[in-house]
Amino acid sequence: xxxxxxxxxxxxxxxxxxxxxxxxxxxxxxxxxxxxxxxxxxxxxxxxxxxxxxxxxxxxxxxxxxxxxxxxxxxxxxxxxxxxxxxxxxxxxxxxxxxxxxxxxxxxxxxxxxxxxxxxxxxxxxxxxxxxxxxxxxx
Numbered sequence: 001x002x003x004x005x006x007x008x009x010x011x012x013x014x015x016x017x018x019x020x021x022x023x024x025x026x027x028x029x030x031x032x033x034x035x036x037x038x039x040x041x042x043x044x045x046x047x048x049x050x051x052x053x054x055x056x057x058x059x060x061x062x063x064x065x066x067x068x069x070x071x072x073x074x075x076x077x078x079x080x081x082x083x084x085x086x087x088x089x090x091x092x093x094x095x096x097x098x099x100x101x102x103x104x105x106x107x108x109x110x111x112x113x114x115x116x117x118x119x120x121x122x123x124x125x126x127x128x129x130x131x132x133x134x135x136x137x138x139x
Contacts, residue, residue: 016115017062020055020077023108027051027084030097030105040096047087050080054112067127071120078116085109 027048034044054077061073088106091097 016058017055020058020112023105023112024052024055026105026108030102034091035096037096039094040091043087043091043094043096047084047091050083050087053077054080054084067123067130071123071127074116074120074123078113078120081109081113081116085113 028051031044031048034040057073057077057080061070061077064070064073085106088102088109092099092102092106
């Protein structure tokens with residue numbers, strides 16, 4: 001990778017680190033504002049766990065020791081995003097939280113999901129290409 005590409009890649013990594021951290025902080029604030037009813041607290045704790053683990057798993061992915069480990073950690077982040085979206089849906093559809101209050105968080109979860117899907121797909125295709133190249137050199 002050339003220096004300009006490395007800088008751009010590092011910028012994207014930093015942006016996603018910050019973005020997933022900001023997402024987690026927003027989930028924490030949303031949880032703190034939930035009603036104290038049993039159903040709100042049960043769903044809230046679930047969304048708190050999944051929503052805050054997205055960034056934690058992404059941080060682990062950035063320190064992966066191999067492309068396979070990177071892909072695995074990114075897929076875990078994606079799974080946590082999907083779970084978070086599920087709990088947002090339940091919070092809204094059950095009437096615990098008005099849909100309008102969750103709209104921005106749901107939009108951010110959708111955008112992060114798209115970013116993670118694209119990143120995973122790119123990493124998988126690069127990993128396959130590199131593995132294929134290594135096999136051809138061995139022949």
